[in-house]
């Protein structure tokens with residue numbers, strides 16, 4: 001069945017509501033620009049969605065019914081991350097493939113990640129991490145450093161499951 005959302009979604013720039021923090025972090029790691037604020041009033045949220053041309057991801061049925069958000073949201077039906085990703089994959093045709101690229105946005109603050117030289121990472125990350133990994137990326141905003149460690153491996157496995165199930 002063809003979803004209506006699949007035809008009208010303007011872009012893959014998202015705003016995840018307060019109940020979707022975990023989904024927001026995953027979307028960022030997948031490279032999708034995803035705004036998220038834990039404490040935000042409905043009015044501020046709506047204003048940001050509209051002015052920043054973001055696609056709202058929400059668990060809130062009442063919020064989704066607001067006229068101004070009509071055709072600008074996906075009502076997420078499940079509380080479980082796996083199902084939430086599956087819903088976006090089928091309705092918005094989101095590409096959940098992380099295997100051929102490094103994460104491009106910071107899971108914590110949504111800013112762009114840039115590759116950094118190994119020498120630069122070694123002064124910050126634990127020694128065993130520096131010795132195990134060659135590839136590091138750093139957030140241009142908050143300075144967090146990421147590497148393809150256990151978190152990414154775990155993510156890849158979960159995404160692989162999603163694609164094949």
Ligand SMILES: [Zn+2]
Nearest residue numbers: 106109139142
């Ligand atoms: Zn950051």
